[in-house]
Amino acid sequence: MSEQIKADAPADDHGHVAVDVTTLDAELIEGASHATPDIAEYALWLGDDSLVLAQQLGAWISRAPELEEDVALGNVALDLIGHARSLLHYAGTASNRTEDDLAYWRTEPDFRSLHIVEQPNGDFAHTIARQFIVSHYLFELYSRLRASADETLAAIAAKAVKEVDYHRDHSTQWVLRLAQGTDESRRRMITALSDLWPYVEEIFRDDPLIDRLEGIAVRPSSLLAAFDAAIAPVLAEAELEVPRGFIASGGGRTGKHSEHLAFLLAEMQVLTRAHPGASW
Numbered sequence: 148m149s150e151q152i153k154a155d156a157p158a159d160d161h162g163h164v165a166v167d168v169t170t171l172d173a174e175l176i177e178g179a180s181h182a183t184p185d186i187a188e189y190a191l192w193l194g195d196d197s198l199v200l201a202q203q204l205g206a207w208i209s210r211a212p213e214l215e216e217d218v219a220l221g222n223v224a225l226d227l228i229g230h231a232r233s234l235l236h237y238a239g240t241a242s243n244r245t246e247d248d249l250a251y252w253r254t255e256p257d258f259r260s261l262h263i264v265e266q267p268n269g270d271f272a273h274t275i276a277r278q279f280i281v282s283h284y285l286f287e288l289y290s291r292l293r294a295s296a297d298e299t300l301a302a303i304a305a306k307a308v309k310e311v312d313y314h315r316d317h318s319t320q321w322v323l324r325l326a327q328g329t330d331e332s333r334r335r336m337i338t339a340l341s342d343l344w345p346y347v348e349e350i351f352r353d354d355p356l357i358d359r360l361e362g363i364a365v366r367p368s369s370l371l372a373a374f375d376a377a378i379a380p381v382l383a384e385a386e387l388e389v390p391r392g393f394i395a396s397g398g399g400r401t402g403k404h405s406e407h408l409a410f411l412l413a414e415m416q417v418l419t420r421a422h423p424g425a426s427w
Contacts, residue, residue, distance in 0.1 A: 180240075180299060181240040181241060182237050182241045182299070184241050185356060185360055186241070186297060186300070186360065186363060187238040187239075187241035189300075189356060190234045190238035191234075191238045191249070193230075193234050194230070194233075194234030194235040194238060194249070195231075195235075195258050195260040196264050196281075196285075197228070197231040198231035198235070198250055199411060201224040201228045202224075202411055203268055204223055204224040204227070205221070205224045206268055207220045207221075207268065207274065208224075211271070220274075223278070223313075226307075226313075229310075231250070232246050233303045233307075235249045235250060237299050237300070250415075251415075251416045251420065252416075254412075255402075255409050255412060256403075257402060258404065259399060260404070260408065261397070261400070262346045262349055262397055262398075262399050262404070263277060263347065263349070263350065264277070264281060265404060265408045266342075266343060266346065266405070269339065270335055271325075271335075272335035272338070272339040273335075273339040273342065275318055275321040275322060275325065275336075275339070276343050277339075278314065278318040279318040279321075279381075280344075280378075282317075283318075283377050283378055284350050284374055285311045285314070285315075286311045286312055286377075287373045288304075288365055289304040289307045290308055291365045291370070292304035293305045295363050295364070296362045300364075319381050322381060323385050326385035326386065327385060340387065341392070344389070344390040344392070346395050346397070348394045348397070349395065349398075351367045351370060351371040352367060352368070353366060353368050354400055
């Protein structure tokens with residue numbers, strides 16, 4: 148794409164797709180401080196969530212129920228890849244690794260993603276339910292993280308929260324559309340929420356790492372009330388109830404993952420591992 152075309156492109160964060168959309172912001176590369184081991188671990192938490200979820204959403208391209216939804220989910224995935232690149236780049240400064248090293252050369256136990264982002268796409272309702280839960284959580288997280296004492300995390304959050312706000316609205320509109328549509332679409336939306344809700348508790352579970360990052364990280368449990376308040380009116384309008392049932396064990400933050408992550412990583416990492424050092 149020529150520089151002139153870039154300059155003339157419309158200022159639309161979600162309607163204009165280009166490879167350079169995922170370019171790291173200069174302020175996150177030049178002059179950024181090196182992360183401490185604890186801050187690097189926290190950045191891995193957030194970066195792995197975004198990376199895994201982006202990989203999941205990319206599978207919908209050419210398979211979504213509408214052509215516009217192919218574009219929408221692709222753009223959400225690109226946003227998340229941008230978040231993952233920034234966070235993994237910062238995490239890598241603690242161990243002299245690049246974001247590519249962390250994305251493609253770690254094994255399953257070294258990832259720190261939540262179980263909910265590892266859950267399969269399922270049908271479209273399952274993907275929307277997962278996105279609804281995660282985007283509302285991320286919006287609350289990044290809204291708070293903008294006040295982090297760590298300038299790099301605060302800068303990443305300030306950019307990410309604007310994009311996640313769109314993700315939140317997009318998933319909300321689909322929850323309402325499916326729940327208020329046909330009997331079949333409503334049944335699928337109810338089933339999707341029921342299947343995914345056991346993984347919500349892990350999102351807001353505190354970890355000893357948070358105690359060591361007071362003023363830098365956001366305490367997950369502190370986000371629960373705002374998350375509940377945000378989703379309550381949507382569920383009420385959709386005439387849906389919060390599912391009740393078992394709580395999944397979780398463990399993603401300590402490298403204990405669902406059975407689905409290994410298959411996702413095998414697909415995501417196969418090309419890099421087959422052709423190490425290649426570029427094109």
